[in-house]
Amino acid sequence: RKEVEQDPGPFNVPEGATVAFNCTYSNSASQSFFWYRQDCRKEPKLLMSVYSSGNEDGRFTAQLNRASQYISLLIRDSKLSDSATYLCVVRKGSARQLTFGSGTQLTVLP
């Protein structure tokens, strides 16, 4: 079993749609949780950290359920510029090692 598993995708949605991504992690020792965004042939960039209380950044909402070891990302009012691969990432260990999911590809259609 992979340590971080994500929806296989791809997701193709029209502009203005709401889309949700799910992720589960298997290591209960994981300390911190993130969503990264990766554009084609580019480096991953932090989209947002994920906290147990849930957090929102504009059109993006992230949730963490430690008991279920489940992470989610909700994107409202999708824009063409949201088209990218979204990576679920967990951090553990004293050296802050990151473990990445395989990513979910999102294409927002005009």
Place this chain on the structure above:
Amino acid sequence: NAGVTQTPKFRILKIGQSMTLQCAQDMNHNYMYWYRQDPGMGLKLIYYSVGAGITDKGEVPNGYNVSRSTTEDFPLRLELAAPSQTSVYFCASINGGQDPGETQYFGPGTRLLVL
């Protein structure tokens, strides 16, 4: 600040050749990492370093070596290139403070093709 820089951007190697992928950061970060990303996959940790002179293996270290003689530089060495090492290589760094939300800064990547 330039952040995390990587050279070269792209390289073609023949099987059995060796090369060094360069990574440098100017943020005085203590922790540095090397990842590889195969097509359609997430990133996998190759090696990491928590400070000058200290390195450790990640998930997929075989076929690679690293050194960390300075805080700024963290080169990755491929000794005998194999087609399985065709990938995109990302270097990253982090300060390593107490903030649980602190995350890693990534370089632009090196695309390596082994033929």
